[in-house]
Amino acid sequence: MAKTNPGRFFEDYSVGQILTHAVPRTISGGERALYHALYPARHALYSSDEFARNCGLPQSPIDDLAAFHVVFGKTVPDVSLNAVANLGYAEGRWLLPVYPGDTLRSESEVIGLKQNSNGKTGVVWVRTRGLNQRDEVVIEYVRWVMVRKSDPNAPAPETVVPELKGAVDAADLVVPKGLDFSRYDFVQSGESHRWDEYKTGEMIDHVDGVTIEEAEHMLATRLWQNTAKVHFDLTFRPEGRLIYGGHVxxxxxxxxxxxLANAQMIVGLNGGAHANPCFAGDTVKAWTEVLDKAETDAPGVGAIRLRLVATKGGEPFALKTEDGKYRPEVLLDLDYWALMPM
Amino acid sequence: MAKTNPGRFFEDYSVGQILTHAVPRTISGGERALYHALYPARHALYSSDEFARNCGLPQSPIDDLAAFHVVFGKTVPDVSLNAVANLGYAEGRWLLPVYPGDTLRSESEVIGLKQNSNGKTGVVWVRTRGLNQRDEVVIEYVRWVMVRKSDPNAPAPETVVPELKGAVDAADLVVPKGLDFSRYDFVQSGESHRWDEYKTGEMIDHVDGVTIEEAEHMLATRLWQNTAKVHFDLTFRPEGRLIYGGHVxxxxxxxxxxxLANAQMIVGLNGGAHANPCFAGDTVKAWTEVLDKAETDAPGVGAIRLRLVATKGGEPFALKTEDGKYRPEVLLDLDYWALMPM
Amino acid sequence: MAKTNPGRFFEDYSVGQILTHAVPRTISGGERALYHALYPARHALYSSDEFARNCGLPQSPIDDLAAFHVVFGKTVPDVSLNAVANLGYAEGRWLLPVYPGDTLRSESEVIGLKQNSNGKTGVVWVRTRGLNQRDEVVIEYVRWVMVRKSDPNAPAPETVVPELKGAVDAADLVVPKGLDFSRYDFVQSGESHRWDEYKTGEMIDHVDGVTIEEAEHMLATRLWQNTAKVHFDLTFRPEGRLIYGGHVxxxxxxxxxxxLANAQMIVGLNGGAHANPCFAGDTVKAWTEVLDKAETDAPGVGAIRLRLVATKGGEPFALKTEDGKYRPEVLLDLDYWALMPM
Incomplete structure (x- = not known):
């Protein structure tokens, strides 16, 4: 009867269900400018049309993570409005660059359900696709969340736990058509280090840090049309607005x-955990571990698999405690593939 | 002698005077992106070129209120720099959508004057028009403010109080040329509720809330080139910067x-009161009362008259105290017409 | 061995060295919208395509200072990452307007070096040029900074102190091709005061003030891709993030x-000192002294040389103490040329 959206509860999902998410969005240079004001984003392929053309693309695309956030934001009202926890990501791939003028929309398929033993919550797995105005899939990923039941007495659904890959196979990564790093400009990109110079197991401390402000994470989260109230309403969370994990x-x-100035394009999301919540006043720093490397068919283009860890203190390269849990200062443990000049 | 603008005082106005406001502005996708970062704005017609085209428009216009703020901001140096209070709005109509690339300017006609009995202030009524680069009127509205006299001994002008309509007649609303909701996509818009489902007298609690930050309201207010110092300068207002009413x-x-995801286009502003001031730290919530409904000649397009109330606390639907005054937590009482698919 | 950029130290510079700065940037309407949200910028030539066309330009350029910040931001990793102090500017000229769609890059030539007597630091002079996608120089300026030595035992370089002009000669100012103020609209520009009305020695108190917020200066500084950690990381500077001088x-x-609404285009930067640091919470005000005037060959276009002083308190027009030092409330002392209708 109420016209407002109460969100879906665990019993509202069924395996095979298609969720068509609302509010398509046309991207412009405004989104790019804001992304570069909100984050210290400097990867040259996403900053300069000239640099992008020199790499074989028609112009500079929107940052891959900006495209991800636009796709993700639309899923919130249907997937995570009543979520207790955002549990993980898998099998994420960027399939097409997104350019100013493109319009994105999102849809998800429910691919797994498992009620928790307490009977009050359950885990929902969805495979989400972002599509452009030509109905081409630009991004796809699996995400799973723990969702509350509205009625604790609702019967448990049949348990379906999807088999998910631990990482996207390098052979399944999609290199954007035309991408060519053979004339890559290592001066304009900001660093001379090429794919060949990174070794599996190498650890990189990114040194810089940013102390987060409330206004900034709210601007970002709204820009992606993610309106989950935990991010905005201090009367709802007097202990502090929870910062959208995507901001971190x-x-x-x-x-x-x-x-990693030359880790230009993100093409795969293997997994990710938001290890601890982030609040305004936290100073975010980051370090990376090189997990894997692979060649691609595109000229001069290598793939590199990276673990990106965000922290709010502590020493670089410290991830877990002796009992295998994330250290309290770890915010994010993200596993992704990027494309890099060889 | 001083070259800075002291603003106009009450004795500087005369009925029939035309005020041509300064600093025209060309709108781009940047303004749209910022609007969507500053507010949790999600109406699909203003988010997606594809959605807008499916509704018969050439592309997605700038949010109606963004256009309003651009027009309004220009009037501040000439109308309200020495205003003691912003008293009301009436007879507002949106006459043409504003698209990226359009350049807006504003002019106002003084249509009423009334000196207050204290002899120190007076009320000024202006009818403001926003025009585009083709000299077409895109927005018009009446606003009245209480303005200080510079010289208390200046003679009182003849009192002229304009007759203003309590609400814009539904027949006078202008539906944008070509607007057609007959193929409206209720999935992409975010809600299934159509015009037919809303009843006069119906009350809707919009549930969500946003705690306001200083940086955000200043970004917004500057974007509209409204530079009244009460919004920006803590040395001028040590008790707290007053938030621009338009931000609320x-x-x-x-x-x-x-x-009200389908209350897409704002076409009429019947009235409005900024009941109490808003400051950073306040959490803004909103509720709506359906006041009226009307049909239009456009295919599938209905008009709905809504009272939109913003609060900073308290229970939804509580507006006034027993003695007829706004409750202290009420920030805004706005009466407007929107267009909705039938 | 570390792949992160440690920045250059004093001994890493040599006179004649060319520094090609990284990360070119394509400008869009997004940067303009953000500039107008971050600052109360209202100069009509930078706000309206129509106004700019009426002045003989093809469209409204990006604000001159926004173009300056884009060029400047790129130099930070190569010039001032290990700077102890930003000492001065000279011989700055804007040579071409920058329009949405242009891509800017920067390069600098080291034109002077002088080791300090303490042997731990030295002064580095660079002449920086901003270039567009057609390799045209759009901005050039000299800047000098005090930089730490990495190795105190590194030998001192030969001292070279460049001869710099105290001010750009009026004859060397470049008026944009086609600029014509003969049909200038003094109503739409916001003020009636023309070049003829300003007198050398005239002082103007700009009256308005803005109290600075952390989120705003960080958004601005990141937008220019200036990522010096002093501006962002409270764990690095617990006493407060230092605000980028360009923000002031x-x-x-x-x-x-x-x-000075009609001091439209900035064409020369004669000098500048960041007299004292600025922090969030400071309220920035400004006053101007008219230093000089000159005619130009362009129709209706005069040049005016202005001292722009920013303060965080105190009385207008107070600049230095009796011993010749900047008063503690003075933030900025900037000397520039602007173009104004005659």
Whole structure:
């Protein structure tokens, strides 16, 4: 009867269900400018049309994570409005660059359900796709969340736990059509380090830090049309507005420019955990571990698999405690593939 | 002699005077992106070129309230720099959508004057028009403010109190040329509720809230080139910067998406009161009362008259105290017409 | 071995060295909208395509200081990452307007070096050029900074102190091609005061003030891709994030609209000192002294040389103490040329 959206509860999902998410969005240079004001984003391919053309693209795309946030934001009212926890990501791939003028929309398929033993909550797995105005899939990823039941007596659904890959196979990564790093400009990009110079197991401390302000994370979160009230309403969360996990992802990725300026395009999201909540006043820093490397068919283009860790204190490279839990200062543990000149 | 603008005082106005306001502004996708970062604005017609085209428009216009703020901001140096109070709005109409690339300017005609009995202040009524680069009127509205006299001994002008309509007649609302809601996409818009489902007298609690930050309201107010110092200078107002009333209007309107996602285009401003001042730290929430409904000649397009109330606490639907005054937590009482699919 | 950029130290510079700065940037309407949200910028030539066309330009350029910040931001990793102090500017000229769609990059030539007597630091002079995608120089200026030595035992370089002009000669100012103020609209520009009405020695108090917020100066500084950690990381500077000097320049220039609305285009930067640091919470005000005037060959276009002073308190027009030092409330002392209708 109420016309406001109460969000979906655990019993409202069924495996195979398609959720068509609302509010398509046309991207402009405004979104790019804001992304670069909100994060210290400097990857040259996303900053300069000239640089992008020199790499074989028609112009500079919107930052990959900005495109991700636009796609993700639309899913919030249907997937995570009543979520207790954002549990993980897997099998994420960027399939097409997004350019100013493109219009994005999102849809998700429910691919798994498992009621928790307490009977009050359950885990929902969705595979989300972002599509452009030509109905081409630009991004896809799996995400799973713990959602409350509205009626604790609602019957448990059949348990379906999807089999998910631990990481996207390098062979499944999609290199944007035309991408060519053979004339890559290592001066204009900001660093001379190429794919060949990074070794599996190498650790990079990105050195820089940013102390987060309330106004900034709210601007960012609204820009992606993610309106979950935990991010905005201090009367709802007097202990502090919870910062959208994607804000931490983008901040850490932008900080990683310092040491990974040539890890230009994000093409795969293997996994990710928001280890601890982030609040205004926290100073976000980042470090990276090189997990893997692979070649691609595109000229001069290598793939590099990176663990990006964001922290709010502590020493670089410290991730977990002796009992295997994330250290309290760790905010994010993200596993992704990027494309880099060889 | 001083070259700075002291603003106009009450004795500087005369009925029939035309005030041509300064600093025209060309709108781009940047203004739209910022509007969507500053407010949780999600109405699909203002978010997606594809959605707008499906509704018969050439592309997605700038949010109606953004256009209003651009027009309004220009009037501040000439109308309200020495204003003691912003008393009301009436007879507001949106006559043409504003698109990226359009350049807006504003002019006002003084249509009423009434000196107050204390001899120190007076009320000035102006009818303001926003025009585009083709000299077409895109917005018009009446606003009245209480303005200080510079010289208390200046003679009182003849009292002229304009007759203003309590509400814009539905027949006088202007539906944008080509608007057609007959193929309206209720999935992409975010809610299934159509014009037919709303009843006069219906009350909607929009549920969500946003705690306001200083940086955000200043960004917004500057974007509209409204530079009244009460909004910016803590040495001028040590008790707290007064938040531009339009910031509260836009915040409440954006919050009203939740329950009124299909109240797409604002076409009439019947009245409005800034009941109490808003300061950083306040949490803005909103509720709506359906006041009236009307049909239009455009295919599938209905008009709905809404009272939008913004609060900073208290229970939804509580507006006035027993003695007829606004409750202290009420920030805004706005009466407007919107267009909605039938 | 570390892949992060440690910045250059004093011994890493040599006279004649060319520093090609990284990360070119394509400008869009987004940067303009953000500039107008961050500063109370209202100069009509930078706000309206129509106004700019009426002045003989093809469209409204990006604010001159926004273009300056884009060029300047790129130099930070190569010039001032290890700077102890930003000592001065000279011989700055704007040579071409920057329009949305232009891509800017920067390069600097080291033109002077002088080790300090303490042997731990030295002064580095660079001449920086901003270039567009057609390799045209759009801005050039000299800047000198005090930089730490990494190795105190590194030998001192030969001292080279460049001869710099105290001010750009009026004859060397470049008026944008086609600029014509003969049909200038003094109503739409916001003030009636023309070049003829300003007198050398005249002092103008710009009256308005803005209390600075952390979120705003960080958004601005990141937008220019200036990522010096002193501006962002409270754990690095627990006493408060130092506000980028360019933020104060832009704030003061925008405030100077009130009294100098027709000082439209900045064409020369004669000198500048960041007299004292600025922190969030400071309220920035500004005053101007008219230093000089000159005619130009362009129709209706005069040049005016202005001292722009930004303060965080105190009385207008107070600049130095009896012993010749800047008063503690003075933030900025900037000397520039602007173009104004005659």
């Amino acid at each position: 992802i983008s901040m850490a990725r932008a900080l990683s420019f310092n040491g | 209007i836009s915040m409440a309107r954006a919050l009203s998406f939740n329950g | 320049i832009s704030m003061a220039r925008a405030l100077s609209f009130n009294g």
